[in-house]
Amino acid sequence: MIAFLVKRFGQALVVMFVISLISFSIQDNLGDPLRELLGQSVSEAERQVLRDEMGLNDPFLEQYWRFLKKAVRGDLGNSYFFKRPALEVIMEKFPATMELVLGATLIILFLSIPIGVYCAINPRSWFTKVMMGMSIIGISIPVFLTAIMLIYLFSIALGWLPSFGRGETTMIGFWETGMLTWDGLVHLILPSVALSSIMLPLFIRLIRSEMMEVLEQDYIRFAWAKGLSRKRIWFLHALKNTLLPVITVGGVQIGTMIAYTILTETVFQWPGMGFLFLEAVNRVDTPLIIAYLIVVGVIFVITNTVVDLIYGLVNPTVRLAGGHS
Amino acid sequence: MALLEVRGLEVRFPMRQGELTALRDVSFSLDKGERLGIVGESGAGKSVAAFAILNLISRPGYISNGEIIFEGSDLAKMNARQLRSIRGNRINMIFQDPMMTLNPVLTIGTQMIECLRTHMNMSAGQAREKAIDKLRQVQIPSPEERIDQYPHELSGGMRQRVVIAIALLTDPSVIIADEPTTALDVTIQAEIMELLLALCENSDVALMLITHDLGVVSQVTQRTVVMYAGRVVEEGPTRQIIENARHPYTHGLIAALPERTNPGMRLNQIPGVMPSLAAIPPGCSFHPRCEHAMDVCRSELPDYVMDGGFRVACHWVAHREQQP
Numbered sequence: 001m002i003a004f005l006v007k008r009f010g011q012a013l014v015v016m017f018v019i020s021l022i023s024f025s026i027q028d029n030l031g032d033p034l035r036e037l038l039g040q041s042v043s044e045a046e047r048q049v050l051r052d053e054m055g056l057n058d059p060f061l062e063q064y065w066r067f068l069k070k071a072v073r074g075d076l077g078n079s080y081f082f083k084r085p086a087l088e089v090i091m092e093k094f095p096a097t098m099e100l101v102l103g104a105t106l107i108i109l110f111l112s113i114p115i116g117v118y119c120a121i122n123p124r125s126w127f128t129k130v131m132m133g134m135s136i137i138g139i140s141i142p143v144f145l146t147a148i149m150l151i152y153l154f155s156i157a158l159g160w161l162p163s164f165g166r167g168e169t170t171m172i173g174f175w176e177t178g179m180l181t182w183d184g185l186v187h188l189i190l191p192s193v194a195l196s197s198i199m200l201p202l203f204i205r206l207i208r209s210e211m212m213e214v215l216e217q218d219y220i221r222f223a224w225a226k227g228l229s230r231k232r233i234w235f236l237h238a239l240k241n242t243l244l245p246v247i248t249v250g251g252v253q254i255g256t257m258i259a260y261t262i263l264t265e266t267v268f269q270w271p272g273m274g275f276l277f278l279e280a281v282n283r284v285d286t287p288l289i290i291a292y293l294i295v296v297g298v299i300f301v302i303t304n305t306v307v308d309l310i311y312g313l314v315n316p317t318v319r320l321a322g323g324h325s
Numbered sequence: 326m327a328l329l330e331v332r333g334l335e336v337r338f339p340m341r342q343g344e345l346t347a348l349r350d351v352s353f354s355l356d357k358g359e360r361l362g363i364v365g366e367s368g369a370g371k372s373v374a375a376f377a378i379l380n381l382i383s384r385p386g387y388i389s390n391g392e393i394i395f396e397g398s399d400l401a402k403m404n405a406r407q408l409r410s411i412r413g414n415r416i417n418m419i420f421q422d423p424m425m426t427l428n429p430v431l432t433i434g435t436q437m438i439e440c441l442r443t444h445m446n447m448s449a450g451q452a453r454e455k456a457i458d459k460l461r462q463v464q465i466p467s468p469e470e471r472i473d474q475y476p477h478e479l480s481g482g483m484r485q486r487v488v489i490a491i492a493l494l495t496d497p498s499v500i501i502a503d504e505p506t507t508a509l510d511v512t513i514q515a516e517i518m519e520l521l522l523a524l525c526e527n528s529d530v531a532l533m534l535i536t537h538d539l540g541v542v543s544q545v546t547q548r549t550v551v552m553y554a555g556r557v558v559e560e561g562p563t564r565q566i567i568e569n570a571r572h573p574y575t576h577g578l579i580a581a582l583p584e585r586t587n588p589g590m591r592l593n594q595i596p597g598v599m600p601s602l603a604a605i606p607p608g609c610s611f612h613p614r615c616e617h618a619m620d621v622c623r624s625e626l627p628d629y630v631m632d633g634g635f636r637v638a639c640h641w642v643a644h645r646e647q648q649p
Contacts, residue, residue: 216383217425218420218422218425218426219425219426219427219428219429221381221383221420222418222420222426222427222488223428224381224412225379225381225412225413225417225418225420226412226413226417226439226440226443226491227408227409227410227411227412227413227414227440227443227444228409228413228439228440228443229409229443230405232439232443236431237428237431240428240430240431241428241429241430244430314430315430316429316430316432316475316477317429317475317477
């Protein structure tokens with residue numbers, strides 16, 4: 001277990017190094033940060049002086065080395081726009097994004113398992129056919145379109161739910177949460193549904209096909225021959241085996257969902273990291289862009305490690321070790 | 326009266342091209358404590374017959390005709406709840422491959438205790454005691470530790486011992502063993518077979534042994550049913566079947582035993598292959614492979630000829646007996 005974590009930490013360092021290199025190298029291709037930083041009236045000569053001061057004219061490797069030395073100490077540079085440490089700006093928006101991902105994950109978890117299991121057990125029922133048809137549609141429609149349709153239906157036409165922002169939030173230490181107030185929770189509904197709209201059909205189909213395969217196995221037939229109740233066979237013998245591959249795929253998908261938050265947050269004006277990232281791209285705020293990519297990279301590494309730990313707990317044939325995996 | 330009696334059993338599989346008949350007019354019976362062998366090549370319908378008894382045929386297969394009388398009631402007409410009280414309680418099964426039979430994510434103990442808790446009014450503690458006791462009976466060393474292990478921590482032979490222990494847990498009156506040693510190493514096959522035989526004899530359990538190995542049948546069973554293409558072609562006392570088989574197919578099976586061949590000689594195999602269910606020949610389904618085939622064999626399904634303890638479905642045998 002400890003060997004596993006040490007090995008994972010080593011892997012994480014390599015991954016983070018690669019991410020930092022890639023994200024740092026794109027900064028030259030985004031546009032001129034000075035254009036946003038200064039007004040129109042500053043002369044070209046003054047601009048050159050400022051470029052030299054900021055080290056923007058140094059060779060790439062020299063700039064990267066300077067960046068890396070600071071980054072190791074947790075300093076990812078100052079945001080050009082906010083004039084504050086980029087990491088600090090990102091972390092302020094971190095809770096909003098995580099709560100959105102959490103909301104979507106809960107929706108996926110509580111809907112995909114029962115629906116997937118039902119569709120596997122009753123492959124010919126009309127409900128299964130409707131679900132399978134809808135899931136194809138769900139996977140095919142892009143998130144931003146789903147989001148706009150949700151807003152039109154529930155905010156404009158019916159007027160039931162708010163269409164933008166986080167509503168009323170409270171601070172718990174550094175964590176700004178919208179989950180403690182009714183207003184905050186109501187604001188969370190539409191963005192979470194929109195964010196889950198791609199992953200939910202995917203999970204329903206995944207759980208259904210895995211479960212159907214498991215139900216064909218000899219050990220399930222043996223369980224029937226033992227005269228066990230249907231409930232026990234479906235929800236213990238079959239489901240536990242079904243969830244093993246689902247956990248692996250699911251972990252990766254939760255990481256992917258963070259990427260989709262960029263779209264969701266933009267449509268719903270959700271003040272999270274994704275919204276901030278898109279603004280930073282428009283302002284050519286490179287330190288902020290780099291900080292965002294690195295934070296997302298860290299989240300990916302952490303979720304994958306946690307998924308592997310859970311998989312090891314559920315699957316008795318896997319023992320976590322430092323060896324090959 | 327027989328403990329288990331199968332009468333005129335017919336099983337069908339609806340397919341796109343039409344219904345396939347996997348079992349046709351299959352009848353046999355099993356007395357209390359008796360050991361019955363069911364033999365035939367792959368595809369003869371042995372396993373379908375075994376699963377049909379507990380109504381466990383894989384969908385879309387179904388029992389289209391016949392009765393399965395067990396202790397006076399017809400299993401073919403029972404509802405799911407009634408069947409559950411028979412399955413794993415009064416009639417238990419042993420499957421072919423112990424690597425696939427046990428659930429990989431549940432401990433041995435969980436998979437044993439659930440049987441006892443489902444069928445008998447037992448506390449978790451009592452059930453655990455009984456499970457450990459059964460593991461000891463199937464000669465598993467240190468059962469107190471083994472019970473908390475997962476299947477992958479046990480060898481194939483050990484797993485089949487666990488499966489046998491599960492089959493014996495509820496003191497059933499019938500055990501249906503579907504090729505119980507085929508998937509095991511040759512060296513432990515005999516060991517497992519002997520164990521199963523001894524346990525059935527001691528507890529007076531009737532054993533229905535499904536196998537393609539006539540050698541095993543001759544050592545273990547008292548009576549044998551020979552199946553071909555979904556139909557019973559011959560039935561009789563095992564010893565007499567081995568020594569004096571009537572049906573040409575049974576002859577072929579016996580001649581094909583490696584023991585019947587001189588070292589260095591080719592094995593005496595039956596020419597041709599078992600027909601698929603979709604293309605069963607008219608008349609006697611064995612006639613394309615039969616050296617004694619006559620004209621009538623190609624057109625008419627042979628009826629059973631009764632002869633002492635024997636039952637044979639063959640025109641050639643009937644013809645011979647009419648001409649002394």
